[in-house]
Amino acid sequence: MDEKEQVRRAALYILQSGLVKGTWGNVSLLSGGKVYITPSGVPYDELEAQDIAVVDLESGDQIEGRQRASSELPMHLQIYRDHKAIRAIVHVHSIYATAFACMRKPIPCYVEDQAMILGGSVQVAEYALPGTWELAKNASKALGDRFAVLLSNHGAVAVGRSMKEALVAAQILEKSAQIAYLVGKNGKLLEENDIQYLRKVYIDSYSRKLEE
Numbered sequence: 001m002d003e004k005e006q007v008r009r010a011a012l013y014i015l016q017s018g019l020v021k022g023t024w025g026n027v028s029l030l031s032g033g034k035v036y037i038t039p040s041g042v043p044y045d046e047l048e049a050q051d052i053a054v055v056d057l058e059s060g061d062q063i064e065g066r067q068r069a070s071s072e073l074p075m076h077l078q079i080y081r082d083h084k085a086i087r088a089i090v091h092v093h094s095i096y097a098t099a100f101a102c103m104r105k106p107i108p109c110y111v112e113d114q115a116m117i118l119g120g121s122v123q124v125a126e127y128a129l130p131g132t133w134e135l136a137k138n139a140s141k142a143l144g145d146r147f148a149v150l151l152s153n154h155g156a157v158a159v160g161r162s163m164k165e166a167l168v169a170a171q172i173l174e175k176s177a178q179i180a181y182l183v184g185k186n187g188k189l190l191e192e193n194d195i196q197y198l199r200k201v202y203i204d205s206y207s208r209k210l211e212e
């Protein structure tokens, strides 16, 4: 499947699975030094391949697409520039993850799939206005080497080494936020060394699968 079609399908998926409402959120894929990203303001169920914007990673200039790239383009560029293994980014406004973002509280790591796929607790980026380079820098910094981050009073970002992995991360992010909310103060956290072990098993096995 080509890059534009992967982005188009991923955008439709985050809408249909309830991770965003309307045209909020955005999705991108990095391939051959180019960022393929959803446009600003086009309903996801009306998106066509020609609507996907193509942006040069290094210069940040749009080089293809009949629509303007998402207003959160700086955040996508910053994350790809800072985290070389990342190939896909999914920005969502899912309910429970956004609730944690509004409390400006990290999502603690209670469940093993969170440890494996997200890499542990999900941290909160310092507040900045949407679409700004300040938000881009805050988000990339708070992401670190994990696969999800919360944006204060706004939403969340999930990333992956492929679009498939980023979409799974977005679902596990929302599920982890729901569990952490339900558990409240009664949960027992996974221990940090177990989180690190689970993460390593996941990263290594996925990498091997990619090479096969």
Ligand SMILES: [Zn+2]
Pocket: 024, 025, 091, 092, 093, 130, 154, 155
């Ligand atoms: Zn947003």
